[in-house]
Amino acid sequence: MSAPLILNALSVDVEDWFQVGAFETVIDRDSWDSCEARVEANTDRVLGLFADAQVKATFFTLGWVAERNPALIRRVVDAGHELASHGWDHQRVFTLTPEAFRADLARARATLEDAGGQAVTGYRAPSFSIDQRTPWAHAILAEAGYLYSSSVAPVRHDHYGWPEAPRYAFRPLPDAELIELPVTVARFGQRSMATGGGFFRLFPHQLTDFAVRQVNAEGRPATFYFHPWEIDPGQPRVARAPFKSKLRHYSRLDAMAGKLQRLCTRHLWDRYDHVAAREAQRLQ
Numbered sequence: 592m593s594a595p596l597i598l599n600a601l602s603v604d605v606e607d608w609f610q611v612g613a614f615e616t617v618i619d620r621d622s623w624d625s626c627e628a629r630v631e632a633n634t635d636r637v638l639g640l641f642a643d644a645q646v647k648a649t650f651f652t653l654g655w656v657a658e659r660n661p662a663l664i665r666r667v668v669d670a671g672h673e674l675a676s677h678g679w680d681h682q683r684v685f686t687l688t689p690e691a692f693r694a695d696l697a698r699a700r701a702t703l704e705d706a707g708g709q710a711v712t713g714y715r716a717p718s719f720s721i722d723q724r725t726p727w728a729h730a731i732l733a734e735a736g737y738l739y740s741s742s743v744a745p746v747r748h749d750h751y752g753w754p755e756a757p758r759y760a761f762r763p764l765p766d767a768e769l770i771e772l773p774v775t776v777a778r779f780g781q782r783s784m785a786t787g788g789g790f791f792r793l794f795p796h797q798l799t800d801f802a803v804r805q806v807n808a809e810g811r812p813a814t815f816y817f818h819p820w821e822i823d824p825g826q827p828r829v830a831r832a833p834f835k836s837k838l839r840h841y842s843r844l845d846a847m848a849g850k851l852q853r854l855c856t857r858h859l860w861d862r863y864d865h866v867a868a869r870e871a872q873r874l875q
């Protein structure tokens with residue numbers, strides 16, 4: 592069986608090791624500036640890996656990171672990747688009021704556009720936090736001029752999920768062009784699991800290959816994400832974090848770069864804005 596040639600969406604959520612949702616209760620935002628910054632070196636490694644594999648991707652970046660690393664943001668854009676928003680400082684959307692969400696978006700976008708010198712038209716909510724609790728979120732994104740969002744996980748998970756959401760690209764609003772590109776959910780028998788990130792790092796790569804092929808066989812692009820800290824076995828350890836969070840965060844960091852190299856060459860990849868534009872055509 593020959594697989595259809597489908598360009599899948601590849602992304603990096605640009606945040607540092609101390610900014611992940613799982614450590615939120617033990618590392619205060621006020622102390623971020625005193626943590627060892629590793630995001631620039633790790634993202635440069637990701638840029639090298641993508642250059643070797645000759646793939647272009649989308650970098651969903653925190654405004655907080657862009658403010659402190661404008662030269663890195665330049666390198667991302669100069670290499671032909673898409674710069675998109677991951678919000679200002681990783682506050683989950685369902686913890687914000689609509690007004691606070693609007694302000695978070697605007698602050699992040701201004702800083703990203705300033706650093707990158709390009710318009711930002713894509714957004715990913717921290718920890719896929721657009722769900723049934725935030726019925727106003729997509730409308731605010733559309734009103735701010737975003738063309739797409741990749742902020743929904745149509746699955747049940749202990750940290751996130753909106754199981755009732757569509758599995759593939761959809762228009763969340765009847766009167767706006769905005770496209771939502773949900774994270775790819777693979778079906779393994781009775782189980783549905785969101786792919787990318789920890790799933791990809793912790794489980795054998797064949798499961799992700801299977802998920803991408805499953806989605807492509809249905810004629811649809813898969814979406815994939817990971818974080819720069821996931822290729823960094825030397826990052827400081829957060830001793831006070833919950834056991835389960837530590838188990839997830841620190842496992843198989845040393846295998847990640849090799850797995851990513853293989854993933855880049857085993858499937859076809861593209862930036863999210865390009866994939867979103869093709870899906871928008873299809874949804875006409």
Ligand SMILES: [Zn+2]
Pocket residue numbers: 604606677681717718
């Ligand atoms: Zn994130």
